[in-house]
Amino acid sequence: MPVPYVVYNGIKFPPAYNSERSLGFAHKEFLVRDDDVFNVTYPKSGTVWMTEILSLIRSHGHPGWSRTVLNSDRVPWFSTRLGLESALSYPSPRLLTCHLPRDIFPESFSSSKAKVIYTLRDPRDVVVSYYHFCRMCNSYEDPASFEQFLRDFLDGELPHGSWFEHVQGWMEMKDKENFFFITYEELKK
Structure with missing residues (x-):
């Protein structure tokens, strides 16, 4: 069944979490604090894994916080309707997450x-994981076939836009002092 995706800046986003207003606010009005730490990924690239790592660092290795507080409350998705409210009320230093290009x-x-x-994952693994995720998550359109999903991935037509453009945009920051880049594969070692 077709999902009426939210479109912002030419990119589709799942409507269950996003609105044009939340995305526009995140882009144009969200006030970043100097001590904010952003967990940024393309979907299915290690977002939750990095959320857990950052949560443990913030809690000095004590797992109690991670075990008792939902990851979406510990590291809010600031560009989503629900996460934005959490992010705005979150005390400094904030841990925040997104899939924004x-x-x-x-x-x-x-x-x-x-x-x-920024966590990067091999695109071959991303597309397979993303395909299975979209098949089971009702916030995304159920893919007709893996072949079509792969074509849409390669053409940048999936929700959250082009993997290639996402990675390219963030890699332009790789030499900045406040940017840390790691791969999913490095985390597995």
Whole structure:
């Protein structure tokens, strides 16, 4: 069944979590604090894994916080309808997460000292994981076939846009002092 995706800046987003208003606010109005830490990924690239790592770092290795507080409350999805409210009320230093491409990341980031941790995963593994995720998650359109899903992935037609453009946009930051890049495969070692 077709899903009426939210479209912002030419990119589709799942409507269960996103609205044009939440995405527009995240892009144009969200005030980044100097001590914010952003967990940024393309979907199915290690987002939850990095959320757990950051949560353990923040709690000095004590797992109690991770075990008792939902990861969406510990590291809010600030560009979503529900996560935005959490992010705005979250005390500093904030841990925040998103799948936003660089060109619609908060504009206030460029004048801040906030940090981005970007996790990259082999696109072959991303597309397979994303396919299975979309098949089971009703916030996404059920793919007709893997072959069509792969074509849509390669053409940048999936929700959250092109993997290639997402990675390219964020890799332009790789030499910045406040940008840390790691791969899913490195985390597995």
